[in-house]
Amino acid sequence: MSRITGVFRSLQSARRAAYIPYLCAGDPTIEFTLALAKALGKGGADILEIGLPFSDPIADGPAIQKAMQRSLSSGFKTNQIFDLISSIRDAGMSQPIVVMTYYNPVLQTGPGKFCRKLSDAGGDGILVVDLPPEESGEIDRHAKETGLDVIRLIAPSTDDVRLDYLLSKASGFVYAVSVSGTTGVRNMLPSSAIMTLQRISSRSRLPVALGFGISQPEHVRAAVSAGAAAVVEGSKLVSIYSDFLDDEQAALREIEKHVAEMTSATNPQNR
Numbered sequence: 272m273s274r275i276t277g278v279f280r281s282l283q284s285a286r287r288a289a290y291i292p293y294l295c296a297g298d299p300t301i302e303f304t305l306a307l308a309k310a311l312g313k314g315g316a317d318i319l320e321i322g323l324p325f326s327d328p329i330a331d332g333p334a335i336q337k338a339m340q341r342s343l344s345s346g347f348k349t350n351q352i353f354d355l356i357s358s359i360r361d362a363g364m365s366q367p368i369v370v371m372t373y374y375n376p377v378l379q380t381g382p383g384k385f386c387r388k389l390s391d392a393g394g395d396g397i398l399v400v401d402l403p404p405e406e407s408g409e410i411d412r413h414a415k416e417t418g419l420d421v422i423r424l425i426a427p428s429t430d431d432v433r434l435d436y437l438l439s440k441a442s443g444f445v446y447a448v449s450v451s452g453t454t455g456v457r458n459m460l461p462s463s464a465i466m467t468l469q470r471i472s473s474r475s476r477l478p479v480a481l482g483f484g485i486s487q488p489e490h491v492r493a494a495v496s497a498g499a500a501a502v503v504e505g506s507k508l509v510s511i512y513s514d515f516l517d518d519e520q521a522a523l524r525e526i527e528k529h530v531a532e533m534t535s536a537t538n539p540q541n542r
Contacts, residue, residue, distance in 0.1 A: 273367075273395060273396075273418065273420050273442070273443060274365075274367040274395045275318065275367045275369070275395050275396055275420050275443040275444065276420075276443065278317055278318060278366075278367055279444065279478045279500060279501075282317065282500070283500075286538075286539065286540075287495075287537045287538040287539070288491075288494070288495045288499055288500055288501050288502060288537040289317040289318055289478070289480070289500065289501035289502075289537065290315060290316055290317050290491075290501070290502060290504070290530070290533055290534045290537050291316070291317065291318045291319070291320050291369075291480060291482075291501050291502065291503045291504070292311045292316050292319065292320065292503075292504050292505070292508055292530065293320045293321075293322055293335075293371065293503060293504065293505030293508065293509075294307050294308060294311065294319065294320070294321055294322065294508070294509075295321075295322045295324060295335060295338035295339055295342055295509065296321050296322060296323055296324060296342060296347060296351070296352050296355055297324060297341075297342035297343075297345060297347030297351065297355075298324070298338040298339070298341045298342040298509070299341045299342070299345055299516055300345060301347070301351060301354075301355055303519060303522075304321075304355060305355065305358050305359065305362065306519065306523060307512065307522075307523065307526065308321075308359050308362075308364065309362060309364065310523045310526050310527050310530070311526065311530055312364050312366055313527060314526065314527045314529075314530030314531050314534060315530060315531060315534030315535075316366060316530060316534070317366060317367075317501070317534075318366055318367045318368070318369060318501070319359075319364075319366050319367070319368045319369070320368075320369045320370075320371050320398070320503060320505070321352065321355070321356070321368060321369070321370050321371065322335065322338075322339070322370075322371045322372070322505075323349065323352050323370055323371065323372040323373075323376055324338075324339040324342040324343050324347050325339060325372070325373040325375065325376060326339075326343060327373070328373065329373075329401065330373075330400045330401065332506055334505075334506040334507075334509045334510050334513070335505060335506055335509055337509075337513070338509045338513070349376045349379065349380055350380075350388075352370060352389075352392075353388045353389060353391070353392040353394075354392070356368055356370075356389070356392040356393050356394050357392045357393060359393070360392070360393035367395040367396065368393065368394050368395055368396075369394075369395060369396035369397065369398055369420075369422055369443075370389060370394055370396070370397050370398070371398045371400065372397065372398070372399055372400070373399070373400060373401050374399050374401055374402040377397075377399060377410065382409045382410045382413050383409075383413045385410075385413075386410065386413035386414050386416070386417045386419055387413070387417055389417070389419060390417035390418055390419055394419065395419065395420060395443070396419055396420035396421070396422050396442075396443045397410070397414055397419050397420075397421060397422065398421075398422040398423075398424070398446065400424060404423065404436065404437060404440040407421070407440070411440065420442040420443025420444075421440065421441060421442050421443070422441065422442075422443055422444060422445065422446055423437045423438070423440060423441040423445050423446065424446045424448055425437055425438075425445055425446065425447050425448065425467075425471055426448045426467075427448065427449075427463050427464070427466075427467040431470075431474070434470070434471065434474060435474060438471075438474060438475050438476070438477070441477055442477070443477065444477050444478040444479065444480050444500065444501060445471060445475055445477050445478075445479050445480070446480050446482055446503065447464075447467055447468050447471050447479050447480065447481045447482070447499075448467070448482065448483045449461065449463075449464035449467070449468075449481055449482065449483045449484045449485070460484065460485075460490050460493050460494065464481065464484070464494075465493065465494075465497045468481050468494065468497050468498060468499055469497055469498055472498045472499075472500075478500030478501060479498070479499060479500055479501070480499065480500065480501035480502060480503050481494045481499045481501070481502050481503070482502065482503030482504070482505070483503075484506075485502045485503060485504045485507070486504060486506065486507035487507075488532050488533055488535070488536035489536075490502070491533055491536035491537055492536050492539075495536070495537060495539055496539070502533075502537070504533060507529075508526065508529070508530075511525050511526055511529055512525065512526055
């Protein structure tokens with residue numbers, strides 16, 4: 272049983288959903304990312320999603336694009352993601368870690384080498400946002416060999432035939448995209464998000480996480496009420512600490528406060 276599966280089973284017993292925060296590696300420094308990971312863990316994060324900076328992040332909105340640009344401008348390199356994850360483990364954090372990446376950095380490293388290094392560093396899963404499952408055979412094989420879960424994105428436009436195919440290629444959990452388009456903060460969850468979540472959940476053997484636009488406790492409660500086993504939040508978190516880049520401690524305090532509110536909303540009893 273993978274560490275990701277173990278977390279979801281524990282949460283199911285506790286009758287609450289998982290809170291999965293996204294953090295961009297190296298934004299604005301590796302040291303801050305490590306401090307941010309600790310703050311997220313302290314706030315109650317169940318799984319960490321760490322984004323690997325890429326120069327052309329087509330699936331991401333302005334907040335995460337800027338975060339990746341800051342990271343790359345500070346000199347972040349692909350190989351540093353493994354050192355960062357090792358440092359998180361050395362700090363005593365046991366939460367599962369999923370790396371969100373575009374395929375180019377994986378290809379440049381070599382799919383086999385990338386998966387081995389990720390697993391050796393203490394990573395648990397990989398999400399390659401721009402690699403269709405028809406072309407992911409090599410990375411799927413290496414992920415299985417190294418004990419990594421392969422997370423799949425499922426969009427509202429995905430028809431049932433393709434949905435079943437994507438589910439057959441997924442492990443750990445599946446990531447339901449709330450809206451077509453890029454990541455970003457949204458004021459409310461569209462009805463399509465709930466419909467997509469329910470449609471996927473009815474066909475999936477795996478826990479379903481809802482992301483893209485999650486930014487308020489009300490969003491979390493709505494997602495959990497509709498059957499989400501997890502919620503993923505990214506752009507809002509990036510926006511919060513981006514306002515305090517000149518005051519790391521203030522940034523971390525704001526993050527901890529926000530995360531505590533979000534994780535509280537994952538428990539249906541806290542309404």
